[in-house]
Amino acid sequence: MPLHFARDFVLLLSPMGFNVMQWLKWKGTIASIIGSFTVAFGYMLPGYSLFMIGSISWLVVAYISRDKPLAVLNGFFFAANIVGFCRAI
Numbered sequence: 001m002p003l004h005f006a007r008d009f010v011l012l013l014s015p016m017g018f019n020v021m022q023w024l025k026w027k028g029t030i031a032s033i034i035g036s037f038t039v040a041f042g043y044m045l046p047g048y049s050l051f052m053i054g055s056i057s058w059l060v061v062a063y064i065s066r067d068k069p070l071a072v073l074n075g076f077f078f079a080a081n082i083v084g085f086c087r088a089i
Helices: 002-016 020-040 044-065 068-088
Strands: none
Touching: 020 044, 044 068
16 A cells, blocks of 8 residues: 555646655666766775665666556665665664
């Protein structure tokens, strides 16, 4: 039931001029880009935290748009980010 709420919430706000899907896509993209540079500069915990925000955002987008390949990809990204986060602790 709560997962259907997410899809209904997006459909409710979209006609009001607030495009939730675009917001989620940009949030996920920006968080992932910043996370990649943060990890590259050696700040592992903040970097993997940003990576997780990005992959969760894209997982929500994939669920709402019913895009299975995108969901699988970001599900594995999320799992890899959890491993990286735990190893960085």
